[in-house]
Amino acid sequence: MRSASLYKLSAVVAVGALTLAGCGSRGGSTSSGGSGATTVEIGVDAPLTGSLAALGLGIQNSSDLAVKTANKNNEVPGVTFKLVAKDDQANPTIGQQNATALVADSAVVGVVGPLNSSVAQSMQQVFNQANVTEVSPANTNPSLTQGPNWQTSKMRPYKSYFRTATTDAIQGPFAADYVYNDLHLTKVATVNDGKTYGAGLVQTFTQEFTKLGGKVAVAQTISDTSTDYSAVVSAVKSAGAQLLYYGGEYPQAGPLSKQLKGGGVNIPVMGGDGIYDPKYVDLAGASAANGDFCTSVGAPVESLASAKTFIQNYNAAGYSAAYSAYGGYSYDSAWAIIQAVKAVVSANGGKVPSSSSDFRQKVEAAMQSVSFDGVTGHVSFDQYGDATNKQLTMYKVESGKWDNGVKVGTFTG
Amino acid sequence: MTTTVFLQLVTNGIAQGAMYGLIAVGYTMVYGIIQLINFAHGEFFMFGGFGALAVYLWIPPVQHLPLLAALPIMLVGGMIASVVIAVLAERFAYRPLRNAPRLAPLITAIGVSILLQQLVFLWYPQPGGGKVQVGVNAPVQFPTFAGKPFHLGGVLIQRANLLTVIVAFLCMAYLAYFVAKTRTGRAMQATAQDPDTARLMGINTDKVIVVAFVLGAAFAAVASITYGLRFGQVSYDMGFSAGLKAFTAAVLGGIGNIYGAMVGGLVLGIAEQVTTGVLANYHATQQWGTAWQDVWAFLLLIIVLLVRPQGLLGERVADRA
Numbered sequence: 001m002r003s004a005s006l007y008k009l010s011a012v013v014a015v016g017a018l019t020l021a022g023c024g025s026r027g028g029s030t031s032s033g034g035s036g037a038t039t040v041e042i043g044v045d046a047p048l049t050g051s052l053a054a055l056g057l058g059i060q061n062s063s064d065l066a067v068k069t070a071n072k073n074n075e076v077p078g079v080t081f082k083l084v085a086k087d088d089q090a091n092p093t094i095g096q097q098n099a100t101a102l103v104a105d106s107a108v109v110g111v112v113g114p115l116n117s118s119v120a121q122s123m124q125q126v127f128n129q130a131n132v133t134e135v136s137p138a139n140t141n142p143s144l145t146q147g148p149n150w151q152t153s154k155m156r157p158y159k160s161y162f163r164t165a166t167t168d169a170i171q172g173p174f175a176a177d178y179v180y181n182d183l184h185l186t187k188v189a190t191v192n193d194g195k196t197y198g199a200g201l202v203q204t205f206t207q208e209f210t211k212l213g214g215k216v217a218v219a220q221t222i223s224d225t226s227t228d229y230s231a232v233v234s235a236v237k238s239a240g241a242q243l244l245y246y247g248g249e250y251p252q253a254g255p256l257s258k259q260l261k262g263g264g265v266n267i268p269v270m271g272g273d274g275i276y277d278p279k280y281v282d283l284a285g286a287s288a289a290n291g292d293f294c295t296s297v298g299a300p301v302e303s304l305a306s307a308k309t310f311i312q313n314y315n316a317a318g319y320s321a322a323y324s325a326y327g328g329y330s331y332d333s334a335w336a337i338i339q340a341v342k343a344v345v346s347a348n349g350g351k352v353p354s355s356s357s358d359f360r361q362k363v364e365a366a367m368q369s370v371s372f373d374g375v376t377g378h379v380s381f382d383q384y385g386d387a388t389n390k391q392l393t394m395y396k397v398e399s400g401k402w403d404n405g406v407k408v409g410t411f412t413g
Numbered sequence: 414m415t416t417t418v419f420l421q422l423v424t425n426g427i428a429q430g431a432m433y434g435l436i437a438v439g440y441t442m443v444y445g446i447i448q449l450i451n452f453a454h455g456e457f458f459m460f461g462g463f464g465a466l467a468v469y470l471w472i473p474p475v476q477h478l479p480l481l482a483a484l485p486i487m488l489v490g491g492m493i494a495s496v497v498i499a500v501l502a503e504r505f506a507y508r509p510l511r512n513a514p515r516l517a518p519l520i521t522a523i524g525v526s527i528l529l530q531q532l533v534f535l536w537y538p539q540p541g542g543g544k545v546q547v548g549v550n551a552p553v554q555f556p557t558f559a560g561k562p563f564h565l566g567g568v569l570i571q572r573a574n575l576l577t578v579i580v581a582f583l584c585m586a587y588l589a590y591f592v593a594k595t596r597t598g599r600a601m602q603a604t605a606q607d608p609d610t611a612r613l614m615g616i617n618t619d620k621v622i623v624v625a626f627v628l629g630a631a632f633a634a635v636a637s638i639t640y641g642l643r644f645g646q647v648s649y650d651m652g653f654s655a656g657l658k659a660f661t662a663a664v665l666g667g668i669g670n671i672y673g674a675m676v677g678g679l680v681l682g683i684a685e686q687v688t689t690g691v692l693a694n695y696h697a698t699q700q701w702g703t704a705w706q707d708v709w710a711f712l713l714l715i716i717v718l719l720v721r722p723q724g725l726l727g728e729r730v731a732d733r734a
């Protein structure tokens with residue numbers, strides 16, 4: 001953890017510097033309403049460096065595209081949007097420091113992100129206390145919106161937290177249903193990475209799968225610092241599982257698939273949205289990855305008519321990284337915040353409310369009734385802050401690439 | 414649990430342990446001579462893998478060779494990278510602190526480790542000729558053997574694992590010859606026993622120390638290439654956990670003893686695989702399986718040190734602090 005401590009130190013220094021900078025610019029950003037346009041900031045928090053950067057950069061760039069589009073089309077007259085990006089390195093501690101820095105900047109009304117459910121857990125409270133709207137394009141852990149006891153009594157813990165992604169309460173069972181009813185497999189192994197997202201996904205999968213009548217022969221947890229999974233492979237092999245369900249992300253899932261097939265266990269690996277990235281196939285090697293499955297949130301972006309313009313504009317903008325798995329959702333998340341700002345500004349006679357805490361509270365309240373047709377379909381939020389669009393897609397690796405989806409649907413219980 | 418499964422676990426453990434042992438040799442040699450726990454050694458290991466990969470990616474003809482033919486060239490690249498870094502670290506970070514209190518070089522070693530790790534994190538370009546995105550380093554792909562693993566009874570032997578064991582054996586044989594038979598090797602032994610007397614006898618101890626760093630780094634580069642071949646990837650932070658395990662292996666075997674390093678590595682590797690593998694195999698105990706891998710490894714270390722504080726092959730010597 002030597003690297004982690006360095007990150008911490010540099011993050012503390014960076015947060016300190018940013019807080020000071022925020023203090024200095026506070027007067028400027030709110031008083032500029034007199035003559036020209038008022039600047040309203042939208043934050044982004046995602047892992048922009050490290051092994052999950054491919055997904056994080058997609059989130060940052062897609063949010064950036066939404067902000068640029070809003071400015072170009074003069075979506076909210078009298079308001080210029082500005083993106084403030086923060087790198088959380090997929091680390092809950094750094095995520096919370098970023099949240100604190102964003103809250104301290106009074107021009108920030110909403111934040112897109114984060115990618116990881118574990119990071120979201122540490123940020124939610126900070127944003128909630130300051131009434132800063134948080135919209136995650138990627139968090140799928142059910143407890144984030146429905147409370148820790150979501151299976152028995154749903155209770156929304158934070159009213160400032162929203163998400164455009166579907167939850168694992170639907171994703172896990174959707175996968176279990178596919179394995180049992182479409183693939184007709186009854187004996188599986190599960191492996192998770194011990195993080196909030198991975199463990200939660202495996203839990204919801206296991207519940208539905210055993211309810212359907214299937215059997216989980218082996219359940220293992222791996223650590224994200226380890227690269228040698230041969231003990232898992234032999235356990236899976238001797239249990240005779242027909243499929244391995246993995247809860248976690250591609251940096252571990254790819255090598256796991258490679259070592260599994262290399263160890264003579266020729267069964268497909270299935271995962272959640274965390275492994276839906278071309279890097280998964282790179283790390284597993286095309287021959288091992290072929291036939292592997294994953295579920296991801298929403299219908300395939302490429303297949304939606306609404307997404308054509310998004311893809312076109314994204315490519316035209318010339319970002320160095322691809323929009324990846326959460327691009328469409330990130331665009332919609334940023335756009336939802338922009339729509340909420342628009343509602344608040346027009347209710348306030350075309351002006352941004354003068355007090356920043358008042359502005360934040362009003363945006364948070366306006367989020368609840370945001371409704372528009374976005375990149376990924378119709379965007380609106382239910383009473384828990386969850387997306388009302390609960391589509392999921394099952395993808396399969398065919399000749400070294402994720403295909404365009406073998407099944408699109410949702411899980412209704 | 415069948416015998417086949419058990420043997421499979423042992424086989425995997427031997428390969429993993431041989432890799433730990435190769436890295437551990439570097440810790441133990443440097444410690445044996447200057448009593449420095451070189452925490453940057455894990456990063457020398459990491460540099461070896463990236464050096465080998467650089468040769469593979471940036472000298473295009475190497476990619477078109479069969480992997481077995483390309484390996485010696487990659488090995489040279491890996492060794493150059495890690496040896497150069499080790500010599501620079503010794504010259505500029507450790508030598509000026511040779512007579513400083515012991516904690517100073519220890520903290521310096523941690524600093525060197527962080528520095529090297531972040532250098533690779535920030536500057537190693539993405540393979541495939543794309544744009545260099547500073548700071549965006551997912552695990553980087555490493556070439557692997559294409560062929561199927563060998564079957565021995567029901568036990569699968571991965572090509573890369575076999576190579577690891579063969580290479581580790583050759584390295585240890587060379588090291589045994591070097592230390593016992595060559596002039597520099599004997600000078601090294603003398604310096605380890607008593608550096609002041611060795612210098613009075615006309616041994617250039619500075620040179621001996623550099624040789625210890627060079628050998629350790631070269632072995633780490635070999636280990637790094639076997640790591641890449643086995644797991645198909647290298648990453649900037651791979652030196653941390655591998656280095657920690659190798660350090661454990663060095664202590665387990667008796668720090669300061671080069672054969673102890675290899676024995677410690679093998680014991681650690683096998684114990685790690687067998688405990689986790691056996692526990693993961695039974696339904697009742699599976700929750701203590703792979704998730705607890707590090708717990709079993711370090712529990713073993715504690716038990717061995719309680720029973721034999723000097724390590725498996727270590728000798729009880731007076732501390733020369």
